[in-house]
Amino acid sequence: xxxxxxxxxxxxxxxxxxADRCMALLLADDxxxxxxxxxxxxxxxxxxxxxxxxxxxxLALLAIETEMADFRGLHDWLARFADGEAAAPPPRRALxxxxxxxxxxxxxxxxxxxxxxxxxxxxxxxxxxxxxxxxAWPPGDEHALLAKVLHEYHGMEYQAAACERVAxxxxxxLALASPAWQARxxxxxxxxxxxxxxxxxxxxARQQLAALAALAAVADLQGTGLPAWSHAVVELRHALRGxxxxxxxxxxxxxxxxxxxxxPGRALQGLRWQAMVLLQRGRFRAALEKxxxxxxxxxxxxxxxxxxxxxxxxxxxALAGVGRxxxxxxxxxxxRQHQTGAQARIVAALQxxxxxxxxxxxxxxxxxxxxxxxxxxxxxxxxxRFLGYFPDWAAQVADAGLRAGVxxxxxxAAIRERRLLPRARWRDDWPWRxxxxxLGALAIxxxxxxxxxxxxxxxxxxxxxxxxxxHGGGPLDAQAVIDDLWPxxxxxxxxASLDMAVSRLRRLLDLPDAVVLADGRLALHPxxxxxxxxxxxxxxxxxxxxxxxxxAAADAADRALRLHADRLLGSQALAGLNAxxxxxxxxxxxxxxxxxxxxxxxxxxxxxxxxxxxxxxxCDPGAAALAQALADAQQHLAAELRPPPANGGSVAQx
Numbered sequence: 001x002x003x004x005x006x007x008x009x010x011x012x013x014x015x016x017x018x019a020d021r022c023m024a025l026l027l028a029d030d031x032x033x034x035x036x037x038x039x040x041x042x043x044x045x046x047x048x049x050x051x052x053x054x055x056x057x058x059l060a061l062l063a064i065e066t067e068m069a070d071f072r073g074l075h076d077w078l079a080r081f082a083d084g085e086a087a088a089p090p091p092r093r094a095l096x097x098x099x100x101x102x103x104x105x106x107x108x109x110x111x112x113x114x115x116x117x118x119x120x121x122x123x124x125x126x127x128x129x130x131x132x133x134x135x136a137w138p139p140g141d142e143h144a145l146l147a148k149v150l151h152e153y154h155g156m157e158y159q160a161a162a163c164e165r166v167a168x169x170x171x172x173x174l175a176l177a178s179p180a181w182q183a184r185x186x187x188x189x190x191x192x193x194x195x196x197x198x199x200x201x202x203x204x205a206r207q208q209l210a211a212l213a214a215l216a217a218v219a220d221l222q223g224t225g226l227p228a229w230s231h232a233v234v235e236l237r238h239a240l241r242g243x244x245x246x247x248x249x250x251x252x253x254x255x256x257x258x259x260x261x262x263x264p265g266r267a268l269q270g271l272r273w274q275a276m277v278l279l280q281r282g283r284f285r286a287a288l289e290k291x292x293x294x295x296x297x298x299x300x301x302x303x304x305x306x307x308x309x310x311x312x313x314x315x316x317x318a319l320a321g322v323g324r325x326x327x328x329x330x331x332x333x334x335x336r337q338h339q340t341g342a343q344a345r346i347v348a349a350l351q352x353x354x355x356x357x358x359x360x361x362x363x364x365x366x367x368x369x370x371x372x373x374x375x376x377x378x379x380x381x382x383x384x385r386f387l388g389y390f391p392d393w394a395a396q397v398a399d400a401g402l403r404a405g406v407x408x409x410x411x412x413a414a415i416r417e418r419r420l421l422p423r424a425r426w427r428d429d430w431p432w433r434x435x436x437x438x439l440g441a442l443a444i445x446x447x448x449x450x451x452x453x454x455x456x457x458x459x460x461x462x463x464x465x466x467x468x469x470x471h472g473g474g475p476l477d478a479q480a481v482i483d484d485l486w487p488x489x490x491x492x493x494x495x496a497s498l499d500m501a502v503s504r505l506r507r508l509l510d511l512p513d514a515v516v517l518a519d520g521r522l523a524l525h526p527x528x529x530x531x532x533x534x535x536x537x538x539x540x541x542x543x544x545x546x547x548x549x550x551x552a553a554a555d556a557a558d559r560a561l562r563l564h565a566d567r568l569l570g571s572q573a574l575a576g577l578n579a580x581x582x583x584x585x586x587x588x589x590x591x592x593x594x595x596x597x598x599x600x601x602x603x604x605x606x607x608x609x610x611x612x613x614x615x616x617x618x619c620d621p622g623a624a625a626l627a628q629a630l631a632d633a634q635q636h637l638a639a640e641l642r643p644p645p646a647n648g649g650s651v652a653q654x
Contacts, residue, residue, distance in 0.1 A: 054084025058103030069265030284321025474523030
């Protein structure tokens with residue numbers, strides 16, 4: 001359809017009082033503008049004013065898109081706007097031309113039949129930008145509306161530079177907008193900045209929202225509490241990206257407190273993120289209630305079925321969490337029927353992941369094959385967040401690919417990005433971000449490759465890393481670490497020395513989160529770092545557990561003893577915490593080796609028992625108990641190897 005506008009529209013032409021009145025109502029409260037827009041459109045039709053009807057239909061689309069909170073009447077307004085695009089004369093004023101261009105830019109967000117990349121949308125965006133550069137945008141709230149529309153359009157086109165350009169151009173005039181429209185702008189900008197990875201700028205946007213919320217609360221400028229509501233929702237959305245449970249709790253409570261002040265469609269924004277918090281925390285029944293409320297309210301405000309997809313997905317995830325697998329798959333199957341293109345492929349990948357999780361949960365024989373299907377579907381859609389609320393199952397899906405050699409690079413990247421953990425935490429073949437070996441000389445791997453240290457060796461950071469690794473990654477009391485590594489410093493400087501060493505170690509590893517210093521405790525992040533000491537102790541625990549069968553215990557013991565092939569930090573002379581730790585580990589190795597040797601001797605395998613004891617003695621040559629046990633095992637081996645008497649009689653008779 002053509003998208004013609006009069007490039008020479010007269011900015012001083014007579015205004016359409018109905019259109020201007022409806023725009024003013026829209027900017028004040030989009031919900032209150034709906035009925036006047038309908039009445040004005042009918043009146044324009046009665047007087048045969050197709051241009052006015054076209055403009056009013058465009059304003060109605062802008063009213064719906066303002067917050068995407070009430071879609072009632074959308075189908076009719078889309079049809080009316082399309083009729084105007086095809087037959088209405090050009091707008092009478094340049095201002096109205098801008099409004100129509102804004103309506104053209106929101107069409108793809110409201111109906112997938114319209115493409116973001118169409119020539120008509122690009123043309124509308126270019127004209128809006130030129131008018132912005134020429135200073136031709138109206139001031140106040142309408143300026144903020146146009147800014148939001150244009151910025152959002154470029155964001156959906158993944159055009160970061162265009163978004164930054166718009167943000168810079170509109171900034172000077174935004175202060176003239178009302179707190180409600182400034183809040184809408186900062187919500188849009190924060191979301192985009194967070195998506196593009198501009199964490200500091202996104203934080204500044206949240207600060208602006210906080211200031212607006214405080215201003216509105218003091219002055220009682222907004223009876224609906226929109227700035228405060230926007231701030232609460234954005235804070236909850238931001239908290240979900242991190243692991244600060246306290247921040248999530250605060251934002252969740254703020255959304256709960258303010259939700260009753262919002263109309264139903266606007267409440268969807270907060271309910272969505274609340275449901276995601278509940279899913280993330282494994283509170284699946286509560287999440288299911290939120291998801292079902294989301295869907296009920298969506299029906300009340302006639303959210304298009306394709307836009308309810310995220311709510312259906314949340315419900316499916318909650319159903320899976322409570323074990324209602326068949327219902328969850330039915331929800332996804334119904335969801336897929338309303339999606340096309342890339343969205344349909346993502347839903348298919350969701351289904352594949354859900355089937356794999358069901359098979360894993362139920363211990364089905366087809367689980368490995370379904371895991372591979374799920375991994376292939378996720379990789380095909382470049383979707384590393386598969387089974388996002390079920391990290392244990394996601395790890396098993398990824399592990400299936402590692403074991404089968406299928407999509408290994410994708411699976412490894414997903415594991416590292418999401419910090420997924422193997423079921424057996426001792427595994428050193430898992431794609432850990434960081435691996436530190438200290439049973440022997442210190443060795444460091446980052447993302448599967450030896451860490452190369454350029455320039456002068458940073459002694460204290462490496463000593464700190466070795467100390468943490470020697471204790472299985474910690475946590476260790478920070479004061480104990482200071483006393484061990486900086487025993488001779490004055491009382492005023494040791495903490496500064498520790499902070500400096502931690503900072504330098506983080507830079508050296510290029511993993512800021514790998515070293516955690518909080519609440520007076522220092523540790524390596526357990527989801528990022530693997531240490532051979534921790535793996536040794538985990539395997540030793542498994543070997544000594546009373547609730548495993550003999551074969552599993554023997555396997556765990558053998559793995560542990562192979563890991564402890566050398567003593568802590570090898571031949572290096574140790575003192576303090578590391579010296580004590582070396583003794584503890586050698587003692588545990590000796591206990592494990594003695595127990596394993598007894599089991600092997602009882603099974604008639606003296607040679608294997610000797611091998612176990614000899615390996616342990618190489619780590620601790622002075623261990624008398626190991627030496628005596630080895631002598632006994634060697635006697636058993638000699639007896640096993642002694643040839644029988646020639647006459648076939650017993651040894652005693654001979």
